[in-house]
Amino acid sequence: MRYAYTVAQTRALENATMATVGEATLMQRAAHGLAGRAADLLARTRGTVYGSRVMIVVGPGNNGGDALYAGQRLARRGCSVTAVRALGRPHPDGLAALLAAGGRLVDGGGLSVDDLAGVDLVVDGLLGIGGRPGLPADVLALTAAATVRGLPVLAVDLPSGVVSDTGQAPSGSVHATRTVTFGCYKPGHLIEPAASRCGRIELVDIGLDLGGTVPALAAWDPDDVATHWPFPGPTSDKYARGVVGLDTGSDAYPGAGVLSTHGAVYGGAGMVRFLGAQRSAEIIARDLPNVVFGDGRVQCWLVGSGWGERADGDRAVADRVASGLPLVIDADGLRHLPDRLPGTVLLTPHAGELARLLQCERGDVTADPVAAVRSAADRTGATVLLKGATQLVATAGTETVEVAVPGPAWTGQAGSGDVLGGLCAAVLAAGVGARTAAVLAASVQAMTAARFVGPLPPQELARHCATVIGELGRGPGGRRGEHR
Numbered sequence: 001m002r003y004a005y006t007v008a009q010t011r012a013l014e015n016a017t018m019a020t021v022g023e024a025t026l027m028q029r030a031a032h033g034l035a036g037r038a039a040d041l042l043a044r045t046r047g048t049v050y051g052s053r054v055m056i057v058v059g060p061g062n063n064g065g066d067a068l069y070a071g072q073r074l075a076r077r078g079c080s081v082t083a084v085r086a087l088g089r090p091h092p093d094g095l096a097a098l099l100a101a102g103g104r105l106v107d108g109g110g111l112s113v114d115d116l117a118g119v120d121l122v123v124d125g126l127l128g129i130g131g132r133p134g135l136p137a138d139v140l141a142l143t144a145a146a147t148v149r150g151l152p153v154l155a156v157d158l159p160s161g162v163v164s165d166t167g168q169a170p171s172g173s174v175h176a177t178r179t180v181t182f183g184c185y186k187p188g189h190l191i192e193p194a195a196s197r198c199g200r201i202e203l204v205d206i207g208l209d210l211g212g213t214v215p216a217l218a219a220w221d222p223d224d225v226a227t228h229w230p231f232p233g234p235t236s237d238k239y240a241r242g243v244v245g246l247d248t249g250s251d252a253y254p255g256a257g258v259l260s261t262h263g264a265v266y267g268g269a270g271m272v273r274f275l276g277a278q279r280s281a282e283i284i285a286r287d288l289p290n291v292v293f294g295d296g297r298v299q300c301w302l303v304g305s306g307w308g309e310r311a312d313g314d315r316a317v318a319d320r321v322a323s324g325l326p327l328v329i330d331a332d333g334l335r336h337l338p339d340r341l342p343g344t345v346l347l348t349p350h351a352g353e354l355a356r357l358l359q360c361e362r363g364d365v366t367a368d369p370v371a372a373v374r375s376a377a378d379r380t381g382a383t384v385l386l387k388g389a390t391q392l393v394a395t396a397g398t399e400t401v402e403v404a405v406p407g408p409a410w411t412g413q414a415g416s417g418d419v420l421g422g423l424c425a426a427v428l429a430a431g432v433g434a435r436t437a438a439v440l441a442a443s444v445q446a447m448t449a450a451r452f453v454g455p456l457p458p459q460e461l462a463r464h465c466a467t468v469i470g471e472l473g474r475g476p477g478g479r480r481g482e483h484r
């Protein structure tokens, strides 16, 4: 699990540490870690650190300070280090240290992409957590040219231009091949589109004491998924694995009923009971003979996928809420929410559906998805899974937002959300809480898609989810997994 902290939290953590060790020490720790990672990268790409040419693009703040002190260390190891003054006045002590070690300073204004000839590494020390979006065009042209030439671009703390707290990455932001961050991860490292601008992320310990601070985000990795997945035990029967009841699909959208059923079946439900649209039922009966269609015992409901307009939608949702059973409300079901829901109910909107729920624009959700998902959970009382490139889960009254394991962009296709609803219901039916169930289901779907290099229709991906779940159960994390 990786935990991320907002800019305000990071500054408070840094201040607390600085109060005991001093500001200079913290920056030296950051510079030491940064120089070490830069040297590793040079050793790997060039075979040697000595004699490498390093260009450090610096801004006016401490981010540039880190980069300049790292430059000093690289110069001492025999690198030829050029600092490019790109924004404002560079950190004076950091600059003096670099110059004393034999580095040089040039003005960014007169620089062209030709100046990249012979450079082995570009270090982006323009802006860190104090940055605002919007970088000068000539600076961006330089870092973009480095990317085009295939040069490694090492971002200090964050790729400059991205928004640390929200994960926004305006087109004018640096594209790094590697990011070295200090003390703790920031949301921008974990949320798209900024996350993809970071390349591989390395965390340098600078002695921050994270113990007393509740993180803004908790990002899961495949081992966490294996640890928490409800694998069946030796004596589990179909009720231990759980019965999923589905009221999904419509005559207009029968496929959604079929796909949500695939999600529940291949997500490992002990039994799937389909009580949705007739046209969906006909296809399911042909393709999935294990699914049952009559009334009977249910341990988790999934409603809403593919409903379209549904005149009795309010009552259909209210009845399922009244059952007190774990419940997933997806897609068109989200149009029929009562004012207040218990946290055991899981809502699975995409950005457009979340915007409608919050009565704002879709762009407001994508501009700050963490705030939006948190706000939806607080307003409804439910647990909310925001689907998309980064899948976030929030529960009312809980500060930390969970981030599912990310997957490839191919997952974004019609029908993926229906399958995901079914996967969520399968995990909930096994007795896992809504928050954890949502992260597990979203993660497994993403991990499954990550196995394929191209597009695969959602029903096929659903089948492959079963393989991924099975393999998780065989791995070291899986042996620690909970039995149902």
Ligand SMILES: NC(=O)C1=CN([C@@H]2O[C@H](COP(=O)(O)OP(=O)(O)OC[C@H]3O[C@@H](n4cnc5c(N)ncnc54)[C@H](O)[C@@H]3O)[C@@H](O)[C@H]2O)[C@@H](O)CC1
Pocket (backbone or CB within 6 Å): 014, 023, 024, 026, 027, 030, 031, 059, 060, 061, 062, 063, 064, 066, 087, 088, 126, 127, 128, 129, 130, 131, 132, 133, 134, 135, 156, 157, 158, 182, 206
């Ligand atoms: N305070 C410390 O001792 C530590 C700081 N650290 C480093 O310090 C960074 C934060 O330093 P700062 O708070 O100085 O912030 P930054 O270095 O991120 O930059 C802030 C400065 O840039 C200017 N600026 C912001 N956006 C701009 C834009 N779009 N165009 C032009 N100018 C812009 C601001 O006016 C301000 O002068 C971290 O990201 C990290 O790299 C780390 O070394 C850890 C320790």
Ligand SMILES: [K+]
Pocket (backbone or CB within 6 Å): 063, 124, 125, 126, 127, 128, 155, 156, 157, 158, 159, 160
């Ligand atoms: K940076």
